[in-house]
Amino acid sequence: MPKRIVDGDALWLSKKVKQLPEEYRLHYANWIPLAEANGVFEADPEYIHARVYGFLMPSIGVEKVKELLELMIQERLVAVWQHDGKTWGYFIGIEKSGRLPGRRESGWYKNLPPTPPRQVLNRASLGPK
Numbered sequence: 001m002p003k004r005i006v007d008g009d010a011l012w013l014s015k016k017v018k019q020l021p022e023e024y025r026l027h028y029a030n031w032i033p034l035a036e037a038n039g040v041f042e043a044d045p046e047y048i049h050a051r052v053y054g055f056l057m058p059s060i061g062v063e064k065v066k067e068l069l070e071l072m073i074q075e076r077l078v079a080v081w082q083h084d085g086k087t088w089g090y091f092i093g094i095e096k097s098g099r100l101p102g103r104r105e106s107g108w109y110k111n112l113p114p115t116p117p118r119q120v121l122n123r124a125s126l127g128p129k
Helices: 008-012 022-034 045-053 062-074 118-126
Strands: 040-042 078-083 086-091
Touching: 022 040, 022 045, 022 062, 022 086, 040 045, 045 062, 062 078, 078 118
Parallel strands: none
Antiparallel strands: 040 086, 078 086
């Protein structure tokens, strides 16, 4: 089970998160633990629903998760790409210091999801909205 540090100040003062409708903003923090040690997660709405909402918030359906994912992509909080028949997501900015395991610990993690292609990250962080 991935464990992630949530940078409170960065989350609470994020202009990108603020672009989400208010009722959706707290979901972003709830999704951060989906990220593996490289910041990547399986971006399939059914998978996200099962992991994040299935036990604690079953009233949040797969369609709502799909809508949330689309909004997070639109606001450049998440970048997505296809690899080996799966959709993968990456939390843009998660690579900042203290949010993912450091270089010393990186050898502990095996079978990580694919690293986001550079063009996906460039398009997500710099491209037009």
